[in-house]
Amino acid sequence: MVVIGAGFGGLRVARGLAGVEADVLVVDRHNYHCFQPLLYQVATAGLEPEEIAYPVRRILRGIPNVRFRMATVIGLDLEGRRVLTEDGSIPFDYLVLATGSVTNYFGLDELKDRALGLKDLNQAVALRNHLLDCFERAVAEKDLQRRAALLTFVIVGGGPTGVELAGALAELIRLVLAHDYAGLDFKDARVVLTEAGPYLLGSFAADLQKAALRSLRQKGVEVHLASPVKGFDGHMVELASGETIQAETLIWAAGVRPGELAAAAGLPVARGGRVKVDPTLQVEQNPNVYAIGDLASFEDVDGRPLPMLAPVAIQQGELVAENIRRQIAGQPLLHFVYRDKGTMATIGRNAAVCQIGNLHLTGFPAWVAWLVVHLLQLISFRNRMLVLINWIWDYLFFERAVRLITRD
Numbered sequence: 001m002v003v004i005g006a007g008f009g010g011l012r013v014a015r016g017l018a019g020v021e022a023d024v025l026v027v028d029r030h031n032y033h034c035f036q037p038l039l040y041q042v043a044t045a046g047l048e049p050e051e052i053a054y055p056v057r058r059i060l061r062g063i064p065n066v067r068f069r070m071a072t073v074i075g076l077d078l079e080g081r082r083v084l085t086e087d088g089s090i091p092f093d094y095l096v097l098a099t100g101s102v103t104n105y106f107g108l109d110e111l112k113d114r115a116l117g118l119k120d121l122n123q124a125v126a127l128r129n130h131l132l133d134c135f136e137r138a139v140a141e142k143d144l145q146r147r148a149a150l151l152t153f154v155i156v157g158g159g160p161t162g163v164e165l166a167g168a169l170a171e172l173i174r175l176v177l178a179h180d181y182a183g184l185d186f187k188d189a190r191v192v193l194t195e196a197g198p199y200l201l202g203s204f205a206a207d208l209q210k211a212a213l214r215s216l217r218q219k220g221v222e223v224h225l226a227s228p229v230k231g232f233d234g235h236m237v238e239l240a241s242g243e244t245i246q247a248e249t250l251i252w253a254a255g256v257r258p259g260e261l262a263a264a265a266g267l268p269v270a271r272g273g274r275v276k277v278d279p280t281l282q283v284e285q286n287p288n289v290y291a292i293g294d295l296a297s298f299e300d301v302d303g304r305p306l307p308m309l310a311p312v313a314i315q316q317g318e319l320v321a322e323n324i325r326r327q328i329a330g331q332p333l334l335h336f337v338y339r340d341k342g343t344m345a346t347i348g349r350n351a352a353v354c355q356i357g358n359l360h361l362t363g364f365p366a367w368v369a370w371l372v373v374h375l376l377q378l379i380s381f382r383n384r385m386l387v388l389i390n391w392i393w394d395y396l397f398f399e400r401a402v403r404l405i406t407r408d
């Protein structure tokens with residue numbers, strides 16, 4: 001059995017197959033599992049990359065029938081039942097596709113080289129370096145207009161990632177960097193959040209959307225709703241309305257889409273590129289191939305595809321492990337039913353929104369709930385402790401421990 005992807009979904013499959021009488025191989029291009037929900041804290045100098053990642057070999061140690069190989073999958077030979085990697089091919093009887101998603105530029109592909117992303121650890125560290133570098137360059141910049149552009153940070157996308165990043169960046173600037181760069185005029189520093197739709201946090205209830213907007217504005221974030229970005233030349237952001245913003249930084253947090261791997265192999269895909277799966281999570285017309293998480297298009301009872309969220313991937317991973325066991329034993333397979341335990345987003349210190357069924361929380365209670373949930377979901381006790389210490393330190397002393405520019 002080959003599981004491609006050691007993300008939230010793939011790891012659940014691997015763990016769920018512990019003890020099954022078969023060899024399970026997990027393949028990932030990285031040798032670590034990354035806790036993506038906290039990437040924005042790496043980007044804003046709050047956490048070290050190591051604190052939100054964990055080696056896959058350590059996670060799978062102690063499961064004798066599960067092994068790991070670090071490799072990038074470049075293709076699938078479904079007829080020949082082989083996974084093609086840069087280092088050769090791997091045969092399989094059962095295949096689980098859990099490759100997650102990639103950044104979606106919605107056709108603005110020229111932005112790939114100019115915008116900064118927040119999809120993996122390397123991008124988060126690159127963003128941290130860039131943000132801090134802008135302040136160092138601003139100190140030396142004599143031209144007032146250019147200095148203001150260096151201190152203007154435009155974030156595209158008013159979903160949870162954009163909102164969380166905007167809040168954290170505004171606080172980094174106001175509460176921390178304003179003291180580090182005493183000579184700089186911080187009236188020039190702007191965090192601008194642009195969202196194409198009429199609301200922030202589209203999947204949340206209206207009262208929580210409004211609360212998030214209010215909190216962001218209180219923290220000094222300029223929010224532009226119904227303002228799709230049309231282009232960015234490295235110095236100026238152009239909005240569809242024709243308005244322009246002088247800025248050296250554009251951060252793309254507007255959405256994700258599945259990678260090309262499955263579609264290139266001829267697997268059936270729905271609109272948007274996610275792989276069409278049966279209720280059992282088997283890929284349509286491919287009973288030995290399963291797809292889960294961000295990659296899979298699974299519709300809820302109302303016919304809408306499930307959101308690209310960690311709990312969806314985790315629950316699907318658990319079901320796929322069970323269904324593979326059943327398939328081997330010749331038993332009927334189970335259908336996937338998503339248990340929505342709620343969604344949350346934090347806007348910064350003492351501010352978050354949290355929606356659990358009909359329960360809507362904002363402000364401090366929501367923020368505490370967010371902290372607890374995210375801390376508990378991190379892999380390894382050590383990482384939880386380190387993150388907790390960093391958070392307490394930040395909260396008490398208004399500090400961000402990792403204000404390092406770590407590149408030449």
Ligand SMILES: Cc1cc2nc3c(=O)[nH]c(=O)nc-3n(C[C@H](O)[C@H](O)[C@H](O)COP(=O)(O)OP(=O)(O)OC[C@H]3O[C@@H](n4cnc5c(N)ncnc54)[C@H](O)[C@@H]3O)c2cc1C
Binds near residue numbers: 006037100259308
């Ligand atoms: C910045 C950010 C913040 C987020 N915040 C939240 C949040 O607060 N709450 C929430 O529920 N969800 C959040 N999400 C979404 C959540 O992280 C995803 O829904 C979840 O990770 C999907 O799990 P997955 O197993 O499908 O894919 P992933 O967890 O992305 O794992 C995919 C794995 O496949 C590997 N891979 C991909 N292609 C290849 C290849 N060709 N060869 C080898 N390996 C490959 C990758 O290296 C990766 O390890 C966030 C996502 C991002 C980017």
